[in-house]
Amino acid sequence: MSPLSFHPALAGFGGAIEFIFSPQSTNVTGGKKVGGIHQVLELSLAQIEVSVFALVLAMLIAIPIGLYFGHKGTGELIAIGIGNAGRAVPELALIALMAAVIGVGVFNLTIALAVLGIPPILTNTFVGIRQVDRASTEAARGVGMTEFEVLRKVELPMAVPSIMSGVRTSSINIIATATIAPLAGVLTLGNFVLNENVYGVNGVLAGAIVVAVIALIFEFGLAGLQRRLTSKGLRLRPE
Amino acid sequence: MASPLPLAAVGQVGENFFKERNSETLGCVAHPSHFFCFDWAREHIGEYGTPTLQQLELVVISVLIGFAIAFALALLAHRFRYLQPPLLAGTGILFAIPSVAFFLLLLPITGRGRETAIVALSAYTLQIIYRNVMVGLHNVPDSAKDAARGMGLTERQILWKVEIPLAIPEIVAGLRVAMVSTMAIATLAVLVHAGGLGEKILGRANLTFPTTIVLAGGIAIVMALLLDALLLVVQRLTTPWRRVEATV
Numbered sequence: 414m415s416p417l418s419f420h421p422a423l424a425g426f427g428g429a430i431e432f433i434f435s436p437q438s439t440n441v442t443g444g445k446k447v448g449g450i451h452q453v454l455e456l457s458l459a460q461i462e463v464s465v466f467a468l469v470l471a472m473l474i475a476i477p478i479g480l481y482f483g484h485k486g487t488g489e490l491i492a493i494g495i496g497n498a499g500r501a502v503p504e505l506a507l508i509a510l511m512a513a514v515i516g517v518g519v520f521n522l523t524i525a526l527a528v529l530g531i532p533p534i535l536t537n538t539f540v541g542i543r544q545v546d547r548a549s550t551e552a553a554r555g556v557g558m559t560e561f562e563v564l565r566k567v568e569l570p571m572a573v574p575s576i577m578s579g580v581r582t583s584s585i586n587i588i589a590t591a592t593i594a595p596l597a598g599v600l601t602l603g604n605f606v607l608n609e610n611v612y613g614v615n616g617v618l619a620g621a622i623v624v625a626v627i628a629l630i631f632e633f634g635l636a637g638l639q640r641r642l643t644s645k646g647l648r649l650r651p652e
Numbered sequence: 653m654a655s656p657l658p659l660a661a662v663g664q665v666g667e668n669f670f671k672e673r674n675s676e677t678l679g680c681v682a683h684p685s686h687f688f689c690f691d692w693a694r695e696h697i698g699e700y701g702t703p704t705l706q707q708l709e710l711v712v713i714s715v716l717i718g719f720a721i722a723f724a725l726a727l728l729a730h731r732f733r734y735l736q737p738p739l740l741a742g743t744g745i746l747f748a749i750p751s752v753a754f755f756l757l758l759l760p761i762t763g764r765g766r767e768t769a770i771v772a773l774s775a776y777t778l779q780i781i782y783r784n785v786m787v788g789l790h791n792v793p794d795s796a797k798d799a800a801r802g803m804g805l806t807e808r809q810i811l812w813k814v815e816i817p818l819a820i821p822e823i824v825a826g827l828r829v830a831m832v833s834t835m836a837i838a839t840l841a842v843l844v845h846a847g848g849l850g851e852k853i854l855g856r857a858n859l860t861f862p863t864t865i866v867l868a869g870g871i872a873i874v875m876a877l878l879l880d881a882l883l884l885v886v887q888r889l890t891t892p893w894r895r896v897e898a899t900v
Contacts (some may be wrong), residue, residue, distance in 0.1 A: 426760060501876035507867025509853050513862045555810035589750030593840075606756060606843070614759070625749045625821035632748035635788045 429618030459621055460601035463519060464591045464631075465493075467526030468584050475531045475575065479538025483572070484564050492539035499532020504590040507528070508597050517598030527592055530583040537579025541572030570644045577639035584635060588628045592620070602627075666845040698866075699852070704871055706847035707838045710877075712837075715831055718777025723776075723823075726785035727811075736786075743779040745755045751776060751837040753890040755844050769846035773838060784826025788819030788823050828880050835876035839868070 433453050482488040511525045534588040545568045553567045605612045605620030612620075708774030729735045749757070755772045761770040792815045800810045852868040 455776075471690060497828075497880060498831065498877075500829065501836055501873045501880070502873045503671075503836040504855055505839045505848070505850050505871055506865055506872065510865045510869060513865055585748060585750055589752050592750065592752045603752075607751065617756055618759065621753040624753040625757065628753065629745070629748050641676050 426618065426622075428615040430610075432615040433623065450548045453619070453623060456600060456602045456604055457627060459599065460588070460591045460594070460603075460624070461595065461627060463523055463601065464584070464587050465524065466515045466523050466592075467530055467587050468580070470523065470527040471530030471534055471537045471583055471587070472580060474527070475534035475579075476538050479576075480542060480564060480569065480638060483539040483542025484544065484560070484568060488541070489543070492536055496532045497527070500537075502529070504529065504586070505593060506598075508590060508593055512597040519599050522591075522594055522597045523577040526587050526590055530587045533582040533586070533594055534559025534576070534579040537582075538572065538576045541579075542568050544575070545571045551576030573642050573644075575638065577635065577642065581632060581639075584631050585628055588624065590630060592624050657732075659849075688737050688866050690866070692863050693867055700867060700871060701736075703847060703849045703851050703868070704875070707835070707841070707849050708844065708875060710761050710766065710769050710773060710838050710841055710848060711831070711834050711875075714773030715777050715827070715834055716773045717770065718774040718830065718834075719827065720779035721774070722778045723785055726789065729786065730789050730815075736891045739782070743782050746775055752843070755840060759844060761795065764845040766841075767845045769838070769841040769848075771813060772844075773834050776837060777834055780830040780833065781823070781826045784822050785819065788822030788826075789815055791822065794820045821887065821891040824883060824890065826885070828883045831879045831883060832876045835872060835879065839872050 433450065440441060479492065482492055507529060508522075513519055515521050542564075549567050549571070550563055553563045558566065591601050592606060594601045595603045595607050602620045602624050605616040609617050699770050714726070725739060729739050745770055746754075752777065755769065758768045758772055762771055796818060797810055800814045805813065838848055839850040839853070841848040842854055849868040853865050
């Protein structure tokens with residue numbers, strides 16, 4: 414008796430773990446096996462790919478805009494407003510709408526995910542720059558730095574924790590939404606989740622577990638990146 | 653190797669999901685490029701009442717539960733410093749698990765239905781509010797606390813009369829974020845058979861009919877923004893001296 418069968422809940426997880434690693438037979442396609450490590454890795458890779466592209470795209474768009482407006486000090490209403498509005502959009506509706514109106518495919522999906530990922534990064538970048546100590550920026554200008562140098566050497570390093578926090582939030586949202594990407598014709602781990610009649614409860618659970626693991630890996634990676642990017646002087650401050 | 657996935661196949665997600673038939677949308681299918689079909693919407697708006705209420709119920713209950721637990725935990729951690737690292741790590745891990753995965757991971761433990769959705773949504777709310785309460789309490793100026801001690805207030809009085817009132821802007825800002833995010837995520841409650849507006853999006857036979865999606869998503873967004881505005885009023889009323897924006 415495997416220890417996992419002691420409790421019905423754990424048994425459910427046991428089934429899911431099996432699903433991840435070895436192909437199972439299924440009651441629908443009769444004879445064709447589903448699951449197994451190859452399929453899981455293939456779908457995981459698709460999900461990670463599309464998530465990374467979307468996240469990088471979102472960062473490339475949101476960070477410069479946030480830096481510019483944060484430094485200038487204008488556009489607060491828009492930056493915060495976009496953040497609020499972005500939080501309110503249900504991911505399911507966004508993906509389904511994109512699939513119905515614009516069309517399916519990896520390209521459209523990446524754009525949609527990037528659009529989803531921009532608000533947290535934009536808001537956090539903006540607020541991060543705005544919250545930089547006035548005395549520091551004044552001192553920098555007093556020393557003779559140009560506006561761009563002030564941004565680059567003083568404001569940006571001090572805003573890194575806030576920006577990275579936004580990036581981390583974005584990455585989790587993007588990975589979560591990439592999970593329901595099969596609605597847009599892109600096969601990711603959501604394939605297991607959305608088609609219970611094909612993959613069974615084990616498949617659904619397996620999909621959820623692998624998505625959670627991927628998200629945790631991203632989170633650790635980005636947390637490590639944040640620690641690397643935060644200049645030593647700031648690290649002493651409790652975050 | 654991977655199974656083909658035309659959109660129609662996804663419509664066969666589980667028996668309970670496959671409810672309506674194509675003939676209902678015939679009136680508007682004639683113009684497939686139309687974003688939104690007002691006639692269809694007018695006719696069928698009644699169907700959206702139950703899912704909307706279901707979703708609202710889920711969100712309000714989850715936010716209340718999440719807030720209660722997070723507040724209690726934060727007060728404990730504020731008092732007993734040694735609790736902070738484990739609680740921070742715990743909420744950090746909760747934060748990293750995407751909403752979709754969290755819903756489903758609970759399936760073997762709490763089964764299908766509203767309880768599962770409430771647990772998942774409460775957990776999500778919990779980490780947002782916990783962090784905001786901690787930051788709010790942390791940001792209370794020491795001078796205020798010293799002055800209170802000087803006036804002879806006990807520690808408990810200081811907590812309730814000085815620290816918490818000064819932390820309210822941060823806490824309400826966190827509540828706003830939690831409310832809006834939870835409303836958006838609650839759309840996915842349909843994945844654990846808990847109802848909600850997601851039912852309207854996934855439950856259609858014809859998934860390429862934009863009107864249902866726009867309606868369901870639009871209602872969710874409007875509800876979220878209304879709740880946000882409501883809490884904004886509360887925030888302004890309770891903190892006439894300061895404006896705070898949450899960054900999560």
